[in-house]
Amino acid sequence: MSIKIKAAGVTKVFASRTGPVYAVRNFNLAAEEGEFVCIVGPSGCGKSTFLRILGGLIAPSSGEVTLAPGGAQVPLQNMVFQEYAIFPWKTVVDNIAFGLEMRGVQKAERQEIALDWIRKVGLAGFANSYPYQLSGGMKQRVSIARAFANNPEILLMDEPLGALDAQTRVVLQEELVHLWEGARKTIIYVTHSIEEAVLLGDRVVLMTAHPGTNKSEFAVPFERPRQFALTSTPEFGQLAYAIWKDLEGEVKQAMEQQL
Amino acid sequence: MKHRPQFNVETRDRLLPIGFPILLLLLWEIAVRLTWLDARFFPAPSTIITALVNLIVKGELLGKLWLLPGFISTGDWAGVLKVFAEGHLWISLYRIFAGFVLGAVPGIALGTLMGMNRTIRIALEPVFSALYVLPKIAILPLVMLVLGIGEVSKIAIVGIAAFFLVLFNTMAGVRDIEVIYLEAGRNYGANRWQLFRHVILPSASPFIFVGLRLSLGTALIVIIAAEFVAARYGLGYLVWFSWQTLLTENMFAGLIVIMVLGTLFTSGLHALERRLVPWQREERRMPMDASEMQRQSAKS
Ligand SMILES: Nc1ncnc2c1ncn2[C@@H]1O[C@H](COP(=O)(O)OP(=O)(O)OP(=O)(O)O)[C@@H](O)[C@H]1O
Ligand SMILES: [Mg+2]
Numbered sequence: 001m002s003i004k005i006k007a008a009g010v011t012k013v014f015a016s017r018t019g020p021v022y023a024v025r026n027f028n029l030a031a032e033e034g035e036f037v038c039i040v041g042p043s044g045c046g047k048s049t050f051l052r053i054l055g056g057l058i059a060p061s062s063g064e065v066t067l068a069p070g071g072a073q074v075p076l077q078n079m080v081f082q083e084y085a086i087f088p089w090k091t092v093v094d095n096i097a098f099g100l101e102m103r104g105v106q107k108a109e110r111q112e113i114a115l116d117w118i119r120k121v122g123l124a125g126f127a128n129s130y131p132y133q134l135s136g137g138m139k140q141r142v143s144i145a146r147a148f149a150n151n152p153e154i155l156l157m158d159e160p161l162g163a164l165d166a167q168t169r170v171v172l173q174e175e176l177v178h179l180w181e182g183a184r185k186t187i188i189y190v191t192h193s194i195e196e197a198v199l200l201g202d203r204v205v206l207m208t209a210h211p212g213t214n215k216s217e218f219a220v221p222f223e224r225p226r227q228f229a230l231t232s233t234p235e236f237g238q239l240a241y242a243i244w245k246d247l248e249g250e251v252k253q254a255m256e257q258q259l
Numbered sequence: 260m261k262h263r264p265q266f267n268v269e270t271r272d273r274l275l276p277i278g279f280p281i282l283l284l285l286l287w288e289i290a291v292r293l294t295w296l297d298a299r300f301f302p303a304p305s306t307i308i309t310a311l312v313n314l315i316v317k318g319e320l321l322g323k324l325w326l327l328p329g330f331i332s333t334g335d336w337a338g339v340l341k342v343f344a345e346g347h348l349w350i351s352l353y354r355i356f357a358g359f360v361l362g363a364v365p366g367i368a369l370g371t372l373m374g375m376n377r378t379i380r381i382a383l384e385p386v387f388s389a390l391y392v393l394p395k396i397a398i399l400p401l402v403m404l405v406l407g408i409g410e411v412s413k414i415a416i417v418g419i420a421a422f423f424l425v426l427f428n429t430m431a432g433v434r435d436i437e438v439i440y441l442e443a444g445r446n447y448g449a450n451r452w453q454l455f456r457h458v459i460l461p462s463a464s465p466f467i468f469v470g471l472r473l474s475l476g477t478a479l480i481v482i483i484a485a486e487f488v489a490a491r492y493g494l495g496y497l498v499w500f501s502w503q504t505l506l507t508e509n510m511f512a513g514l515i516v517i518m519v520l521g522t523l524f525t526s527g528l529h530a531l532e533r534r535l536v537p538w539q540r541e542e543r544r545m546p547m548d549a550s551e552m553q554r555q556s557a558k559s
Contacts (some may be wrong), residue, residue: 052442055446056445056446057442057445057446075447075448077446078446078447079442079443079446081439081442081443083439085439085440085442085443086443087440087443087457087458087461088538089461089462089464089536089538090457090461090538098447098457099447099448101457102447102448102449102450102453102457103448130537130538131538132538132539146447150447
């Protein structure tokens with residue numbers, strides 16, 4: 001296995017009226033090719049900022065980020081945004097085909113790929129709807145499908161299931177596990193849910209409260225392929241609880257910061 | 260609360276917008292016939308309609324259309340053009356649309372550029388803002404001085420009016436884009452042109468349409484004013500000349516045509532916007548009035 005993503009000493013400082021704000025501070029992360037890494041941390045600790053740095057949308061103030069291209073004819077990385085960021089002026093199918101269109105894939109081919117993904121995320125019948133006609137959870141699925149349809153080597157996913165109801169969430173978690181076990185992309189997956197991180201990830205990386213840096217890491221030893229039934233085992237509960245105990249103090253600190 | 264039959268309210272709502280104007284026109288007609296209104300200033304609606312029909316029949320409003328077959332069969336295209344150039348309606352429409360297109364297209368282009376590029380914006384904005392606030396009619400003499408009193412100056416004045424309105428609205432629209440859409444565009448590999456074509460332009464288009472709507476309205480004002488002072492054909496000329504010669508029924512007929520034109524422009528642009536900007540919620544919620552609320556609560 002080779003290292004696909006390496007972030008060393010990543011720090012991001014934003015200028016604000018009250019002085020500099022550290023969004024992330026000296027954060028380190030390495031992910032192997034095909035690894036599913038979950039990042040969990042209290043709200044405002046800098047997870048989205050870190051993902052934006054990985055995605056090349058903002059530059060770090062200091063530190064270094066390397067994504068190793070695999071040389072295949074596919075994009076290196078794509079993001080699933082916390083705010084969905086699907087285009088209100090494009091239909092569902094055109095949104096999902098967006099990356100393919102930018103890469104110059106012919107219309108017939110990209111339609112076919114997009115329609116396939118529409119079915120996989122359970123949006124059949126909404127291909128020609130505009131985002132304003134969709135619920136929050138449906139928009140989020142469009143944004144997930146847009147990333148998968150573009151078939152990148154690395155997926156950077158920022159709370160991709162955050163806006164879903166608990167039941168749909170379970171269905172899509174299983175679907176995600178299934179997709180990933182089939183395609184073995186390198187995934188950095190930000191989530192608020194410890195259970196989700198344990199169910200999906202090979203490894204859970206915890207961040208401290210704002211300004212976020214490395215808190216600790218947990219390997220997730222469970223066999224694949226995984227199913228939702230895993231969440232009802234004692235081992236699963238024990239690991240999730242251990243992670244929560246480790247994170248609890250940070251979450252409380254983050255809540256106090258916000259008061 | 261007592262339940263009144265629903266259909267009464269709905270038929271009332273449908274009849275009122277047609278019925279009330281008809282009532283007003285009827286009152287107007289009666290008032291003139293009973294000489295409560297001075298027919299020299301306010302000719303009866305029937306007189307105005309007759310005048311409008313006469314303007315068409317005599318070939319003033321739409322040109323001498325009956326000459327067209329002869330010109331076309333002899334291949335006399337200059338003659339064909341002349342027929343239309345002598346119809347008040349066509350020549351005004353021509354000036355409006357030529358000026359509108361010549362102003363709006365560079366307005367969109369430069370507005371986008373100014374929205375995207377800080378340097379260009381900072382350099383150009385003060386100049387354009389200063390020019391923008393000048394009432395366009397005020398520079399009509401200057402435009403005629405420079406471009407003469409022919410068609411060019413009339414088209415130019417409409418173009419100038421449209422240019423600034425479209426420019427500033429486009430710029431506002433481009434600057435209003437949410438950063439997240441630009442980020443998504445870039446993350447999915449859009450180059451500069453693709454970013455413009457797939458993200459910036461569609462995102463700004465509701466603003467651009469506001470600019471287009473405003474400038475079509477302004478174009479109508481400006482062209483009528485220009486035709487008042489410097490034209491031998493056109494709706495503005497028709498109104499002005501009829502006033503000068505005290506043919507008030509012709510003046511009113513001209514006003515009606517202008518009114519219809521303005522209404523068609525507005526609804527035409529609305530239709531175009533619905534086609535080109537289909538992603539906006541179609542039914543914008545109208546403010547409810549008291550009777551509407553009563554009806555809603557009665558239903559539930
Ligand atoms: N553009 C910016 N300018 C100034 N401060 C910013 C900016 N973006 C983020 N921040 C600050 O950086 C910190 C981290 O923000 P970030 O969005 O990365 O948090 P997060 O971990 O994703 O939070 P959440 O879990 O709520 O999504 C916050 O304190 C935020 O206020
Ligand atoms: Mg976030």
